[in-house]
Amino acid sequence: xxxxxxxxxxxxxxxxxxxxxxxxxxxxxxxxxxxxxxxxxxxxxxxxxxxxxxxxxxxxxxxxxxxxxxxxxxxxxxxxxxxxxxxxxxxxxxxxxxxxxxxxxxxxxxxxxxxxxxxxxxxxxxxxxxxxxxxxxxxxxxxxxxxxxxxxxxxxxxxxxxxxxxxxxxxxxxxxxxxxxxxxxxxxxxxxxxxxxxxxxxxxxxxxxxxxxxxxxxxxxxxxxxxxxxxxxxxxxxxxxxxxxxxxxxxxxxxxxxxxxxxxxxxxxxxxxxxxxxxxxxxxxxxxxxxxxxxxxxxxxxxxxxxxxxxxxxxxxxxxxxxxxxxxxxxxxxxxxxxxxxxxxxxxxxxxxxxxxxxxxxxxxxxxxxxxxxxxxxxxxxxxxxxxxxxxxxxxxxxxxxxxxxxxxxxxxxxxxxxxxxxxxxxxxxxxxxxxxxxxxxxxxxxxxxxxxxxxxxxxxxxxxxxxxxxxxxxxxxxxxxxxxxxxxxxxxxxxxxxxxxxxxxxxxxxxxx
Amino acid sequence: xxxxxxxxxxxxxxxxxxxxxxxxxxxxxxxxxxxxxxxxxxxxxxxxxxxxxxxxxxxxxxxxxxxxxxxxxxxxxxxxxxxxxxxxxxxxxxxxxxxxxxxxxxxxxxxxxxxxxxxxxxxxxxxxxxxxxxxxxxxxxxxxxxxxxxxxxxxxxxxxxxxxxxxxxxxxxxxxxxxxxxxxxxxxxxxxxxxxxxxxxxxxxxxxxxxxxxxxxxxxxxxxxxxxxxxxxxxxxxxxxxxxxxxxxxxxxxxxxxxxxxxxxxxxxxxxxxxxxxxxxxxxxxxxxxxxxxxxxxxxxxxxxxxxxxxxxxxxxxxxxxxxxxxxxxxxxxxxxxxxxxxxxxxxxxxxxxxxxxxxxxxxxxxxxxxxxxxxxxxxxxxxxxxxxxxxxxxxxxxxxxxxxxxxxxxxxxxxxxxxx
Numbered sequence: 001x002x003x004x005x006x007x008x009x010x011x012x013x014x015x016x017x018x019x020x021x022x023x024x025x026x027x028x029x030x031x032x033x034x035x036x037x038x039x040x041x042x043x044x045x046x047x048x049x050x051x052x053x054x055x056x057x058x059x060x061x062x063x064x065x066x067x068x069x070x071x072x073x074x075x076x077x078x079x080x081x082x083x084x085x086x087x088x089x090x091x092x093x094x095x096x097x098x099x100x101x102x103x104x105x106x107x108x109x110x111x112x113x114x115x116x117x118x119x120x121x122x123x124x125x126x127x128x129x130x131x132x133x134x135x136x137x138x139x140x141x142x143x144x145x146x147x148x149x150x151x152x153x154x155x156x157x158x159x160x161x162x163x164x165x166x167x168x169x170x171x172x173x174x175x176x177x178x179x180x181x182x183x184x185x186x187x188x189x190x191x192x193x194x195x196x197x198x199x200x201x202x203x204x205x206x207x208x209x210x211x212x213x214x215x216x217x218x219x220x221x222x223x224x225x226x227x228x229x230x231x232x233x234x235x236x237x238x239x240x241x242x243x244x245x246x247x248x249x250x251x252x253x254x255x256x257x258x259x260x261x262x263x264x265x266x267x268x269x270x271x272x273x274x275x276x277x278x279x280x281x282x283x284x285x286x287x288x289x290x291x292x293x294x295x296x297x298x299x300x301x302x303x304x305x306x307x308x309x310x311x312x313x314x315x316x317x318x319x320x321x322x323x324x325x326x327x328x329x330x331x332x333x334x335x336x337x338x339x340x341x342x343x344x345x346x347x348x349x350x351x352x353x354x355x356x357x358x359x360x361x362x363x364x365x366x367x368x369x370x371x372x373x374x375x376x377x378x379x380x381x382x383x384x385x386x387x388x389x390x391x392x393x394x395x396x397x398x399x400x401x402x403x404x405x406x407x408x409x410x411x412x413x414x415x416x417x418x419x420x421x422x423x424x425x426x427x428x429x430x431x432x433x434x435x436x437x438x439x440x441x442x443x444x445x446x447x448x449x450x451x452x453x454x455x456x457x458x459x460x461x462x463x464x465x466x467x468x469x470x471x472x473x474x475x476x477x478x479x480x481x482x483x484x485x486x487x488x489x490x491x492x493x494x495x496x497x498x499x500x501x502x503x504x505x506x507x508x509x510x511x512x513x514x
Numbered sequence: 515x516x517x518x519x520x521x522x523x524x525x526x527x528x529x530x531x532x533x534x535x536x537x538x539x540x541x542x543x544x545x546x547x548x549x550x551x552x553x554x555x556x557x558x559x560x561x562x563x564x565x566x567x568x569x570x571x572x573x574x575x576x577x578x579x580x581x582x583x584x585x586x587x588x589x590x591x592x593x594x595x596x597x598x599x600x601x602x603x604x605x606x607x608x609x610x611x612x613x614x615x616x617x618x619x620x621x622x623x624x625x626x627x628x629x630x631x632x633x634x635x636x637x638x639x640x641x642x643x644x645x646x647x648x649x650x651x652x653x654x655x656x657x658x659x660x661x662x663x664x665x666x667x668x669x670x671x672x673x674x675x676x677x678x679x680x681x682x683x684x685x686x687x688x689x690x691x692x693x694x695x696x697x698x699x700x701x702x703x704x705x706x707x708x709x710x711x712x713x714x715x716x717x718x719x720x721x722x723x724x725x726x727x728x729x730x731x732x733x734x735x736x737x738x739x740x741x742x743x744x745x746x747x748x749x750x751x752x753x754x755x756x757x758x759x760x761x762x763x764x765x766x767x768x769x770x771x772x773x774x775x776x777x778x779x780x781x782x783x784x785x786x787x788x789x790x791x792x793x794x795x796x797x798x799x800x801x802x803x804x805x806x807x808x809x810x811x812x813x814x815x816x817x818x819x820x821x822x823x824x825x826x827x828x829x830x831x832x833x834x835x836x837x838x839x840x841x842x843x844x845x846x847x848x849x850x851x852x853x854x855x856x857x858x859x860x861x862x863x864x865x866x867x868x869x870x871x872x873x874x875x876x877x878x879x880x881x882x883x884x885x886x887x888x889x890x891x892x893x894x895x896x897x898x899x900x901x902x903x904x905x906x907x908x909x910x911x912x913x914x915x916x917x918x919x920x921x922x923x924x925x926x927x928x929x930x931x932x933x934x935x
Contacts, residue, residue, distance in 0.1 A: 096799060
């Protein structure tokens with residue numbers, strides 16, 4: 001089945017999300033769709049799945065014009081979408097999730113689960129998905145859950161599969177398996193749209209690539225003849241450097257140390273288990289791991305957002321195990337939180353207000369009991385210039401900035417003062433390539449000024465590119481440590497550790513950083 | 515090495531939380547043992563007589579005579595359970611021990627209260643089933659609406675509205691039409707709640723409370739101003755018990771389950787239908803999906819709004835039927851606030867029953883039992899003031915919800931409005 005988009009334009013208010021986009025999707029082919037966050041990839045795909053209707057232009061399936069006006073229409077026409085955030089009911093079984101909405105039924109609406117199970121098995125067999133039909137979703141690893149999503153669209157006999165950032169939640173090993181499945185689907189004649197911002201994946205899996213920038217197609221080509229640099233330039237609109245240039249680390253004294261720290265969540269499940277780690281001044285330490293393996297909790301323990309159950313945390317020689325967040329902050333700990341909207345900024349506050357969220361109480365901003373807003377605005381304006389936050393005014397709400405500028409605002413606030421330790425959690429999530437480059441440079445700069453820098457990221461490339469030393473977390477534990485001086489850590493070994501492989505050897509073999 | 519640390523922390527973890535709970539439970543059980551031993555002690559030689567059949571019954575079985583020493587045995591068992599709980603932690607058995615402990619306590623209490631007297635156990639159980647009907651139907655209404663993620667505080671008001679409509683229409687046009695009216699009125703309030711929370715995205719708790727206050731106000735006004743004047747408006751014929759042949763002759767069970775009125779049979783049948791519907795039909799699966807992950811259901815073509823409207827309205831109809839019990843199934847006339855919190859207890863039954871129709875019914879039976887024990891014991895002249903006994907159902911609610919329920923999990927989207935993109 002072939003799908004063609006012709007001159008598609010979609011506006012939201014005054015924002016043009018898609019501007020005269022032409023795109024062809026062919027059966028038996030993987031089309032890589034590349035673009036930064038906000039480039040208009042999702043809008044385009046949502047029009048294909050029927051969630052949005054285009055303002056201009058037309059969609060043709062096998063040469064015939066079609067019109068969608070509801071979320072069910074796309075799938076009815078054979079276009080299935082696998083969302084980045086899974087649309088699965090956690091307490092249902094695989095089979096229940098797969099058949100939901102198109103259930104095999106007997107008399108009086110009786111739900112024929114036996115038939116459902118059999119149908120699931122058939123698709124399993126045909127595409128080599130290996131998904132257990134009777135398992136509850138919440139008990140399956142993320143990689144398998146994703147296959148359930150694929151099963152769901154195949155069950156509805158989709159011929160076009162749109163995969164929205166499918167590898168974001170997978171370990172490198174799971175990505176390998178996932179690519180195998182994509183190839184099987186392709187051989188079976190399915191058309192696949194693979195949306196991502198990871199360049200090397202596009203080059204590896206796709207047969208054709210289209211690049212989207214600011215709602216327009218800015219480049220198309222054959223991945224065999226393109227390089228990552230070409231793609232990045234199409235995506236950003238200017239040449240981008242990938243490797244953050246940095247001097248070798250000069251580690252000094254131990255800045256922060258965790259000794260056998262354990263932590264429980266509110267249901268008394270173990271989320272951190274006897275974690276011992278340290279960051280020294282003048283080095284960047286990366287924490288790699290698939291999301292949800294204790295990284296968030298590690299950061300919460302370090303920054304004092306959650307109490308630890310046992311163990312000790314020592315910050316520059318002082319025991320801070322029970323110190324409050326503000327105490328730690330005053331001692332020189334900077335924290336760039338993983339979710340800026342939840343805990344990094346207040347969307348409805350102005351940029352100026354956001355810039356002083358962490359030290360509005362400092363004497364320099366006070367005029368007696370009141371806050372000296374002029375002073376705040378003045379300082380914020382300076383930070384904006386220094387940290388490349390692009391805004392016409394510091395009096396605009398923080399939420400009005402683009403993702404990259406919001407993040408730079410948070411980074412500015414955290415780094416623009418005397419710091420000893422910078423904890424950056426997913427510092428570049430949802431940030432454009434240009435800003436990523438900039439934030440990385442700033443973090444390295446903090447290191448070179450003698451700070452300890454801890455980077456927690458689910459993007460393995462980010463961890464490998466920045467860190468001098470790497471910890472890998474799995475299931476609430478640190479399962480491996482790698483020396484990455486001069487980028488010598490083995491990507492595969494790190495990936496294996498992320499998947500929780502039993503490899504004390506891989507860890508100790510490489511481990512023991514200077 | 516990592517495996518070893520894993521086991522160690524596992525032990526630490528158990529120690530920190532589960533076993534803390536186990537120890538508290540152990541303490542409670544020992545306290546209960548002391549209570550039975552010193553407060554509920556029976557004068558030696560006295561015994562309690564429980565009548566199981568009446569002279570009119572087809573099959574006669576002898577009275578159950580329990581010697582007073584039974585309470586000593588109960589105390590010993592309670593103490594054993596408590597000590598075991600304290601020493602062994604007993605994670606998995608904690609809830610079971612507490613449940614068994616409460617059962618022992620109730621038995622000891624009955625023996626103590628009846629000591630030297632005779633007490634008709636069967637008629638109390640029959641009354642317990644009857645008392646559990648509105649609670650079970652309220653709980654079932656809760657299950658139907660919370661399974662599609664609408665928190666239904668308004669059950670109390672719907673019960674009251676059903677009771678009122680049943681009495682008024684039942685007096686004017688006869689019991690059956692009164693019953694239909696009660697169901698329709700309940701359904702209307704369900705529809706109203708759905709409109710408020712689904713379409714207007716009003717806070718679900720507030721919407722529910724508003725409905726409750728509205729119904730209470732209107733019905734109280736009419737009953738005090740109108741019914742007081744025109745008594746014929748509030749004098750409906752009551753649905754009598756229907757004896758089911760043969761089955762009703764079984765001792766104890768027969769009078770409990772097969773010699774009851776329409777509402778009791780209705781509650782049992784509705785629970786059966788609801789269970790089948792929710793877990794074995796297409797629409798049931800869709801309804802549960804809407805309660806757990808509305809966005810997923812939406813992307814698969816299930817209309818979240820329609821599903822919620824339909825189920826909340828059905829919940830209202832069930833509650834309306836349950837409300838009619840108070841008037842058409844019991845006394846035949848409406849009194850101010852006669853549901854008296856049964857709707858809220860129904861919600862507790864739903865939670866205790868883990869959002870499952872059968873669970874809600876079982877929980878309702880426990881609450882009904884507490885309710886009837888209270889009424890019957892008032893007749894026995896126990897030294898405990900009847901006001902205190904009247905608290906029994908509510909104390910049972912608190913103990914059960916706080917102590918036994920533990921980690922029961924509501925539908926994931928419960929209480930959250932759904933906004934389409």
